[in-house]
Amino acid sequence: MEKKKDILKQVTTFFIITSLITTGIFIWMFSGAKDSFPAVLLMMWTPGISAIITSIIYKDKIRDYGWKPGKIKYLGLAYLMPLIISIIAYGLCWLTGVTEFTAEQVMNYKWARMLGFDLPAPFIVGLLSKMSLGFLLTCIPVLGEEIGWSGFLTPKLLKITSVPVTSLIVGVLWAVWHFPAIIGGFYGQGTPLWISLPGFTMVLVGYSFIRSVLVLKSKSLWTGVVLHASGNTILMGLFYAMTVRKDYSAYIVSETGIFTGIVCIAVAIAFWKVMIKKTKNSDNVDFAIN
Numbered sequence: 330m331e332k333k334k335d336i337l338k339q340v341t342t343f344f345i346i347t348s349l350i351t352t353g354i355f356i357w358m359f360s361g362a363k364d365s366f367p368a369v370l371l372m373m374w375t376p377g378i379s380a381i382i383t384s385i386i387y388k389d390k391i392r393d394y395g396w397k398p399g400k401i402k403y404l405g406l407a408y409l410m411p412l413i414i415s416i417i418a419y420g421l422c423w424l425t426g427v428t429e430f431t432a433e434q435v436m437n438y439k440w441a442r443m444l445g446f447d448l449p450a451p452f453i454v455g456l457l458s459k460m461s462l463g464f465l466l467t468c469i470p471v472l473g474e475e476i477g478w479s480g481f482l483t484p485k486l487l488k489i490t491s492v493p494v495t496s497l498i499v500g501v502l503w504a505v506w507h508f509p510a511i512i513g514g515f516y517g518q519g520t521p522l523w524i525s526l527p528g529f530t531m532v533l534v535g536y537s538f539i540r541s542v543l544v545l546k547s548k549s550l551w552t553g554v555v556l557h558a559s560g561n562t563i564l565m566g567l568f569y570a571m572t573v574r575k576d577y578s579a580y581i582v583s584e585t586g587i588f589t590g591i592v593c594i595a596v597a598i599a600f601w602k603v604m605i606k607k608t609k610n611s612d613n614v615d616f617a618i619n
Contacts, residue, residue, distance in 0.1 A: 333489045339387050340485055346379040347477070347506070355509045363515040373470040376477020376506075383481070394480030399549035407555035408464075410539050410600065415568040418592040419582050422572075428582060429573035435459070438570075459567050467558040478503060479553025483537075483544050492541045492601060500537030504530040511585070518569075518579035524587060528580075531590025536560055538597035542604050564589070 354372045362368040384391050398404060422428040432452045440458035441450035450458075478499060486495040508526065510516035517525050536556060543552035565584040572578055581588045 331488060335387075336485050336489050339383055339389065340482065342386060343379055343383045343477070343482060344502070346382055347376060350375045350379060351506060351509075355513075358510075358515070359513060363513070370470055370473075374473030376482075377473040377475070377480070378477075380477040380481035394476060395484065395544065395548050395550040396480075397549055398551045399547035403543050403547035403549070403552050404555050407539075407543050407552040408559045410556060410596070411536075411560040411562075411564045414535070414589070414593050414596050415564045417596065418564075418586070418589045419568045419572060422578075422582050422588065428578045429575075430571055431573050432571065434570040435567070438463075456567070459562060459570075463566065464558055464562045467561050468554055471558045471561065472554050475550055475553040475557055478537075478557075479540060479544050480550035483541055483553070487541065487545055492538070492545065496538040496541045496597075497534060499541070500534030501530065503537060504533040507533075517585045518583045520579045520583070520585050524580050525585035528583075528585040528587045528590045531587070532564075532584060532593045535590065535593030535595075535597040538594070538601055542601050546604065 351372070354368060354375065358365070358368050358372070380394075381391060383389070419428070423430045432455075433449075435455040436449035436452055438448075438450070438455040438459055440462045441455045442448055443462060444454075444458050446454050446458075449455075482502075483495060483499055486498060490498075504526075507516060507529065511525055511529065512522060517529065520528070540553050540556055543556065544550070569583050572582060580586060583589060
């Protein structure tokens with residue numbers, strides 16, 4: 330059983346290493362490499378690299394990160410949660426006329442062409458191609474982040490604090506880690522910072538809540554990978570592509586949209602409460618007290 334002070338040392342070291350590597354990469358990106366694939370890929374793998382270095386320093390077991398996939402139902406929930414959030418957030422805005430729906434971009438997705446369809450493809454083909462092939466390819470770079478967030482940081486914090494506190498810490502760190510890219514103008518939807526920073530933070534804190542619950546229940550970092558990749562593919566990509574980009578649509582629904590952030594947190598808290606209730610009914614007190 331790890332002691333709290335030992336865990337705090339590891340977490341602090343992880344923060345320091347992540348900050349140092351991230352600063353170096355951002356200097357590189359701000360010096361003209363913002364569109365460089367190697368720079369972006371290295372950035373996404375920074376949390377994982379930092380976690381592995383930290384574990385080596387403290388002689389911690391990297392094999393305990395949760396490499397087994399766990400139960401399929403948790404992987405399924407990880408995939409579905411961003412879809413549910415997107416349907417609620419975007420769907421309400423489309424139905425009320427706050428934003429408008431469009432199928433044009435989805436019908437011209439490269440993913441459909443990669444599957445052998447001529448463009449424009451039927452809407453359902455474009456939809457499913459993004460949700461399958463697009464999702465699978467997104468898992469590769471996302472794995473680098475989630476080795477750090479889901480394999481190392483979230484499990485460590487869950488050993489010494491509650492699901493809400495863990496989720497808030499990881500979610501805020503995850504968001505702040507992206508801030509230089511948003512402020513620099515090469516990440517996000519180009520909304521003003523007073524919208525994009527709080528909106529993006531709310532989205533990631535909401536996802537962090539869901540991640541904490543799934544990692545705790547599944548003991549697998551792959552639930553974090555699936556959640557993250559699904560969010561990037563569905564909420565950030567697919568549903569925003571189905572929204573007419575005019576007026577203030579990005580202010581409301583997008584990865585930095587305020588309404589998306591509100592819905593994300595609300596759904597995440599509801600998901601946490603439901604999982605707690607199910608756990609109490611099965612007499613699993615370890616999860617219930619968190």
